[in-house]
Amino acid sequence: DxxxxxxxxxxxxxxxxxxxxxCEQNLGHDTMYWYKQDSKKFLKIMFSYxxxxxxxxxxxxxxxxxxxxxxxxxxxxxxxxxxxxxxxYFCASSQGYGRGQPQHFGDGTRLxxx
Amino acid sequence: GDSVTQMExxxxxxxxxxLTINCTYTATGYPSLFWYVQYPGEGLQxxxxxxxxxxxxxxxxxxxxxxxxxxxxxxxxxxxxxxxxxxYFCALSDILTGGGNKLTFGTGTQLKVEL
Numbered sequence: 001d002x003x004x005x006x007x008x009x010x011x012x013x014x015x016x017x018x019x020x021x022x023c024e025q026n027l028g029h030d031t032m033y034w035y036k037q038d039s040k041k042f043l044k045i046m047f048s049y050x051x052x053x054x055x056x057x058x059x060x061x062x063x064x065x066x067x068x069x070x071x072x073x074x075x076x077x078x079x080x081x082x083x084x085x086x087x088x089y090f091c092a093s094s095q096g097y098g099r100g101q102p103q104h105f106g107d108g109t110r111l112x113x114x
Numbered sequence: 115g116d117s118v119t120q121m122e123x124x125x126x127x128x129x130x131x132x133l134t135i136n137c138t139y140t141a142t143g144y145p146s147l148f149w150y151v152q153y154p155g156e157g158l159q160x161x162x163x164x165x166x167x168x169x170x171x172x173x174x175x176x177x178x179x180x181x182x183x184x185x186x187x188x189x190x191x192x193x194x195x196x197x198x199x200x201x202y203f204c205a206l207s208d209i210l211t212g213g214g215n216k217l218t219f220g221t222g223t224q225l226k227v228e229l
Binding site for chain 2: 031035043044045048092101
């Protein structure tokens, strides 16, 4: 059973398009995250939701909009895609947001902008 | 702000060699420290963690000790295997003033183990 699942695994699209990435976790966690991993493997947090409430919103362009319909899902919608958006996007979840809580990651969505 | 510095890779070792990957951090609060591992084409998996000074995290033969005095959390393994080939990330987690907990990652160190 996949704990944190993301779809699609690969996403190839043209510049200027709008796309969404979906994330679901079946761990019963109440906090979910989106991270971006660039071509040099550097990981940076983008957003975090706790019980459907936004609690972390890093400096991310307004073209990126997370949506959490319930605490098991956190989707990422991206408008007007740009070349610089090419990256691997990881969803993660944790039980609460205490500093010792480990985060569980999905396998990533590789976004390529043509 | 918080930051994590880890040694650049790739690190190439022969099977059964001793592994050390250095990690140091700066943090405004009292962070928890983690090592995550990423195998090719996969997401990150928690390898081990430590939540307070002098704690030792261990898993699958890997160990790391939280050293507050040197702000370090070096990863070690006594005898590596080919299956340990992956990218290893050091990370810290701290509570944010407005609520929430975010992981700050190092740049990752690629480990290649050869027969």
